Amino acid sequence: MPAPLTRLLSRRGTLPLRTVTFPARKRCLHLAPPFLIDPPYVPSYLTLPPSDEPLKRSLAHSHLSNCNLCPRLCSVNRYQTTGVCLIGAETVKVNTIAPHFGEEPCIQGHNGSGSVFFSMCNLRCVFCQNHDISHVRSGFDLTPEQLGEWFIKLQDVGNVHNINLVTPEHVVPQVALSILHAKSLGLKIPIIYNTSSYDSLSSLSLLSGLVDIYLADFKVWSPATAQRLLKAEDYPEAARDSIRAMQDQVGDLKFTPDGIAQRGLLVRHLVMPGLESESAEIMKFLAQEVSRDCFVNIMEQYRPAAYVGGPKRAGGESKEKRYQEINRPVTKEEVCSVREAAEAAGLWRFCDPPRHDGFNI
Numbered sequence: 632m633p634a635p636l637t638r639l640l641s642r643r644g645t646l647p648l649r650t651v652t653f654p655a656r657k658r659c660l661h662l663a664p665p666f667l668i669d670p671p672y673v674p675s676y677l678t679l680p681p682s683d684e685p686l687k688r689s690l691a692h693s694h695l696s697n698c699n700l701c702p703r704l705c706s707v708n709r710y711q712t713t714g715v716c717l718i719g720a721e722t723v724k725v726n727t728i729a730p731h732f733g734e735e736p737c738i739q740g741h742n743g744s745g746s747v748f749f750s751m752c753n754l755r756c757v758f759c760q761n762h763d764i765s766h767v768r769s770g771f772d773l774t775p776e777q778l779g780e781w782f783i784k785l786q787d788v789g790n791v792h793n794i795n796l797v798t799p800e801h802v803v804p805q806v807a808l809s810i811l812h813a814k815s816l817g818l819k820i821p822i823i824y825n826t827s828s829y830d831s832l833s834s835l836s837l838l839s840g841l842v843d844i845y846l847a848d849f850k851v852w853s854p855a856t857a858q859r860l861l862k863a864e865d866y867p868e869a870a871r872d873s874i875r876a877m878q879d880q881v882g883d884l885k886f887t888p889d890g891i892a893q894r895g896l897l898v899r900h901l902v903m904p905g906l907e908s909e910s911a912e913i914m915k916f917l918a919q920e921v922s923r924d925c926f927v928n929i930m931e932q933y934r935p936a937a938y939v940g941g942p943k944r945a946g947g948e949s950k951e952k953r954y955q956e957i958n959r960p961v962t963k964e965e966v967c968s969v970r971e972a973a974e975a976a977g978l979w980r981f982c983d984p985p986r987h988d989g990f991n992i
């Protein structure tokens with residue numbers, strides 16, 4: 632028998648406090664009032680006091696002048712040169728801007744998510760599923776003002792549910808400036824920061840008050856795996872710090888009654904071949920150090936891509952491929968074991984098909 636919950640109540644604040652005992656309730660996957668928001672939802676940037684905007688603008692420019700925005704800590708003046716991410720200060724390079732229907736149902740809704748795919752990345756994942764965008768400088772250059780005008784087109788012409796900034800870690804200052812510009816032009820839909828979680832706390836602090844939803848990957852747990860597959864040994868530590876900070880800013884994922892996510896944290900985890908034990912550690916971390924009510928998408932669509940499965944550089948006659956250990960799709964058993972580990976850790980809000988008509992909120 633589960634332990635009862637106890638609460639102290641006071642009527643009109645005048646009577647002495649008395650103890651009332653409620654039976655413990657089992658959590659269920661259906662309508663969850665604590666995670667519902669009364670419409671209309673007002674995005675964070677619309678509640679940011681106008682007096683705070685000059686400070687955001689000034690911080691954005693100062694980060695670009697001495698860039699330590701991500702854990703790479705390049706310390707370069709991006710108005711004059713570039714760091715590891717190879718993107719300067721005046722513009723961002725954008726590969727695609729369009730309503731997108733490949734996201735979670737609560738993000739894409741009926742009209743799509745207004746996605747902006749930025750070119751380049753501050754990680755170098757050898758298996759990157761979007762390597763044609765994130766490993767190659769491709770697309771067109773936009774100033775923050777031009778980017779903000781695209782947000783308005785996505786909202787007014789595309790009728791999308793949100794603005795979804797995909798892989799924006801290396802262009803956070805430009806993104807902050809573009810959100811402020813779009814606000815002045817009439818933007819009124821939520822902003823999604825869709826990140827690998829290789830962010831710095833100062834970068835997330837710049838985004839505070841501008842972003843509504845953090846769509847955060849947590850990729851691998853061990854520094855050795857992170858070094859081999861992501862080329863960033865400090866990734867697990869950076870991701871832990873970033874995801875804790877995101878949760879502090881926006882809390883658990885919340886929806887309006889139409890099933891569209893409006894505010895909060897959604898964590899994505901791509902199950903990798905042979906790395907179930909690392910996945911289990913990630914699930915434990917989320918349950919114990921972020922929130923047992925964290926909304927998690929355990930993804931099974933890994934496929935060998937980018938450098939995985941290519942010929943070894945000095946392979947000679949050898950038939951061995953690069954990154955052979957992840958040169959296969961994941962199995963059903965691997966995906967199931969990660970889901971079981973997540974449930975064993977206490978997580979319960981997953982991106983599953985709903986058991987009723989409509990969205991799973």
Ligand code: SF4
Binds near residue numbers: 699703704706713
């Ligand atoms: S954002 Fe780019 S320049 Fe700045 S620290 Fe990261 S990799 Fe280096």
